[in-house]
Amino acid sequence: MIISYRQFLQLCIVVLTVFLAGPGQAVIIDFTGGTITRWDTSTAVTDGTFNSQSVDYYVENGFKLDFIGAQTDPFESIVGNYYGGTNDVIHGHWATGAFGGLVQIIVTKTDNTAFDLNYFILTSDTDSGGAAASGNERTFIHASTDGTTSSYSLLLPPDDWGFAGSNPQIFLDSNFDAIKAFWFTAENTVDCFGMDNFYIDEPAPPPVPEPSTLVLLGCGLVGLATLIRRRRQRA
Numbered sequence: 001m002i003i004s005y006r007q008f009l010q011l012c013i014v015v016l017t018v019f020l021a022g023p024g025q026a027v028i029i030d031f032t033g034g035t036i037t038r039w040d041t042s043t044a045v046t047d048g049t050f051n052s053q054s055v056d057y058y059v060e061n062g063f064k065l066d067f068i069g070a071q072t073d074p075f076e077s078i079v080g081n082y083y084g085g086t087n088d089v090i091h092g093h094w095a096t097g098a099f100g101g102l103v104q105i106i107v108t109k110t111d112n113t114a115f116d117l118n119y120f121i122l123t124s125d126t127d128s129g130g131a132a133a134s135g136n137e138r139t140f141i142h143a144s145t146d147g148t149t150s151s152y153s154l155l156l157p158p159d160d161w162g163f164a165g166s167n168p169q170i171f172l173d174s175n176f177d178a179i180k181a182f183w184f185t186a187e188n189t190v191d192c193f194g195m196d197n198f199y200i201d202e203p204a205p206p207p208v209p210e211p212s213t214l215v216l217l218g219c220g221l222v223g224l225a226t227l228i229r230r231r232r233q234r235a
Contacts, residue, residue: 026118026199026200026201027061027062027115027199027200027201027202028061028198028199028200029060029061029063029065029197029198029200030060030088030196030197031046031058031060031080031088031090031196032046032047032048032088033045033060034046034058034060034061035059035060036052036058036079036080037055037056037057037058037059038052038054038055038056039054039055039056039071040054041056046058046079046080046088048086049081049086050080050081051078051079051080051081052078052079053074053075053076053077054071054077055067055077055078055079056077058079058090059110062109062111063107063109063198063200064107064108064109065090065105065106065107066105066106066108067092067102067104067105068102068103068104068105068106069092069095069101069102069104070095070100070101070103071101072101073093073101075093075099075100076092076099076100076101077092077100077102078090078092079091082194083123083162083163083194084163087196088196089123089194089196090105090196091123091192092105092194093129093191093192094139094186094190094192094193096187096188096189096190096191097127097129097189097190097191097192098129098191099129099191102193104184104185105183106181106182106183106184107181107182107183108180108181109180112147112180113180114178115178115200115201116176116177116178116179116201116202117143117172117176117179117182117198117200118172118176118199118202119169119170119199120169120197120198120199121167121168121170121195121196121197122156122159122165122167122168122169122170122195123159123162123163123165123167123194123195123196124159124160124161124162124165124192125137125139125192125194126160126161126190126191127188127191128161129161130161130162131160131161132161132164133158133160133165135158136158136188137156137158137186137188138186138187138188139155139156139186139187139190140153140154140155140156140184140185140186141153141154141156141170141182141183141184142183142184142185143172143175143176143179143182144179144180144182144183145178145179146180147179147181148180148181151175151179152175152176154175156170156184157170161192161194162194
């Protein structure tokens, strides 16, 4: 099939676009726009305007976050704008502390397929309720390739309560690729724990082309276009 010069130029544009394209959008769980199900089975959709306690589980963008605990203290599991403002987060109070009976927070995909967890934001990890961390906190994130048993665990850094802390981004390695679940647990007297913005299935950044590579690619396409045009003129 013979294509026109104009069609060839359009094809060149497509090639350059694909060559320079960045990664696709990650799945981001930001705890806004998802559905809360409470212990009493009532539901609500988070929108940045309220805070809900006694949360059984939360579903957003095809992922389910489940609070596992005693379900006796409403302060145990929280989703919403707990720290004020309009930024929704999750927050829990561990059974090792003084305010709740939480023993695990587990995240799975609702269709039970595998996914990559790339990073998330830690908003609280302190053994002092509503206050600064002591540095002695031992809270872990676990990866699970089968959705049941822990295949890898990582100790998380302490963080002061709420937005008063540094709220570090926790970047994760390949141990959190192709997993069926991940979950959080606490040891010793850890009390408050909160998180925001899970980034899931985010591709690695593409290699940045060297300037010389771009020049060669551009020159090659332009040269080929010129050759086609001259042949058409001679025909």
